[in-house]
Amino acid sequence: MGKRFPDCSFAHNFSCVDRGRILIFWNNATVGVDTLDMDDQLLHASIKCLISGRQFLLTCIYGLHSIQHRKPLWDKLKMVGQQQINLPWIILGDFNSVLTPDEKHGGLLVTNREIRDLSDCVAFLELYDTQHVGCFYTWSNNTVHSKIDRVMINSVWMQHGLDIYTEFLPPGCISDHSLSITTVFRENRRRNIPFKFYNMWAAHNLF
Template sequence: MKLACWNIRGFHKPLKQRGVQTLVGTQHIDVIGILESKFDDKALQNLLRIRFPGMKATHNFDMSNKGRIFVLWNPTRVDLTTVCLTDQVLHARVKCLMTQKEFCISFIYGFNTIVQRRLLWNDLIRFGANCSSPWILLCDFNNVLTPDEKQGGLKVKNYETKDFVDCVAILDLLDLKFSGCFYTWMSPKVCSKLDRVLVNQAWLSSDLNGHTEFQAPGCLSDHTVSIVSLLEDQKQKPKAFKFFNMWTLSEKFLDLVLDRWKFEGYGTCQYRLKQLFKGLKKPLQTLNRQHFGNISSRAAAAKRRLEELQRNMLHTGTILDEYKQLKRKTEIVMEAERLFIAQKTKINYLK
């Protein structure tokens, strides 16, 4: 099941309509909220007939003359019932017809000023106080949550974020895990995280799971499109093979490489090199499992054993035969831990 939300800023242009139609079709979107459409009810009905036949729609056009929020859904896969409407939010209840899972959903488009947005925060707090179900919010708040969510332009002041921070704290909301773009809106000089997907604690304790991908908007908008995937198979994909520098500390490493660096066959130089590396993959994985698995735990245990032996020797004044060998093994495993952490930190930094 997939949900989406997009601030498209004016939906009269055929290029934008075609773009959303393609998104719904290629991504298999079941529910999508369109923000700042500047549509009216008549234009929406024509759009459904031409671009989205078979889909149903709801909107808050009666609350605002600027076509702020409308929602499309596929009635063959989803049952959506509108619960409450204001000029800044559309609350609904969704039922997945395939899994029978139910949850609350809110599509939000906040006003531009702090004073106007206070009505939104109050509405969300009221709705959240009466919502015990899993709840997901797909939003363009027109507001950042922290100062580091804006780059360029004037610095963010505390009074600009205070109401938003208080609302999130009161409702105990968290960002749904996400990938893709961090900043979700851009102008020629400013990037900000105005769009986000939030969930409540009931959602986290449910089996709905979910993951958001913020995709670049292309020429259709200055906001990213938010795509939420729910109820997908949670089986982990096999992890890609990675070479760890700590393996070179093993006495068996060079012998293992020399023994496995063989390939009898034909092909291009690139193909033969690939086969040589492929022959090393399983032996190195075995080496890692036997000698470097849970390296931090191994290092801590080796350090404890060495310190215990040192205390006994310093207490009795007797130098034990195994001390030199144990000290060497502890140095190797602690150096292996250091290399592992350094390599992992470098990868995270590069990302």
Template sequence: MLLGDFKSILSQDDKHNGDLISNYETSDFREFCSDLGLVDLNSTGCYFTWTNGTVWTKIDRVMVNIHWFSLQQMTHVHFGTSRAFSDHSPATVQLGIWEFHGKQNFKFYNMWATHPQFLEIISQHWSLDIYGTHIYILCNKLKQLNGALKSLNNLHFSHISKRVARAEKTWMILSFFYRMTGIMVIS
């Protein structure tokens, strides 16, 4: 893993406003990344990581090579918004296998609505008699409904999230391989 302010961009897409960038200006950095097999790590947050208030560029990066993916490490970087004390976006890197053992946020899956018992489950839990403030009633009904929808998911749509995550990981590795070699893998 290599991270930092590279003071260079890979393409014109990494710059907003200001003078156009020529291939000559980006070729050294592109060749450096190509020689080492470096690609940007998946990220969220700000795409442009540096600004002078008029021009925005992506010069701060967290990069890894194919060997990093072979370690089967799930890694993610988040670029926050720049603060008053810096014109760069702070980067937070999350390392390790993404297994969350605490409370998880509720996720609604559209496929649940296709199940014949979905409306019945919603109706049963929404008609519960709960007393208190409006927000207390809403929170309790949602909490009760959460358990019922999780049961529906486990019984009829088990482990779809894990299957999607596995497919996304495979796609990420194959697309990285294709970018590095130019050889398309068909599976």
């Protein structure tokens, strides 16, 4: 990391899990990062944009592969949310769980037991998916397709009216997961404007 990105600092949760699961790095000239908490499924940090002075919380997620092993993740998120609920907050990464039955195509049907813990956590923390474009399903093994990767924000982020949107690229580039690119605080971004056609135009003699 030091040789490839000499102007960057980095943080990880490698001390919490043997193989390592989460790594973040940032440009010291534009971003300040203070790591607040970590375990084997998340890394939680305070982020400050040194250009705009804006500050927010970031939690990177890498959920374990079973319902039982993911339960501590949802409990930790609820605890973090209760402690720092008044700050804008982004939660992103591989949740390893869908939120609704329609977020999986193929394979076994989604049960209420599979989605209950994540659904309860999202409702408790008042989280919302960011505006996004690109792939709906973010993971695939060519038989099963599911949306297990997401970028979410809390209600405080929305109340502050902060700009954020995400693009999910097709899986298969460097992983069987979609690469997600989230942009924040972009000024003067042209928002999608819906196309409208009025039938009365077709009746005009110059149409």
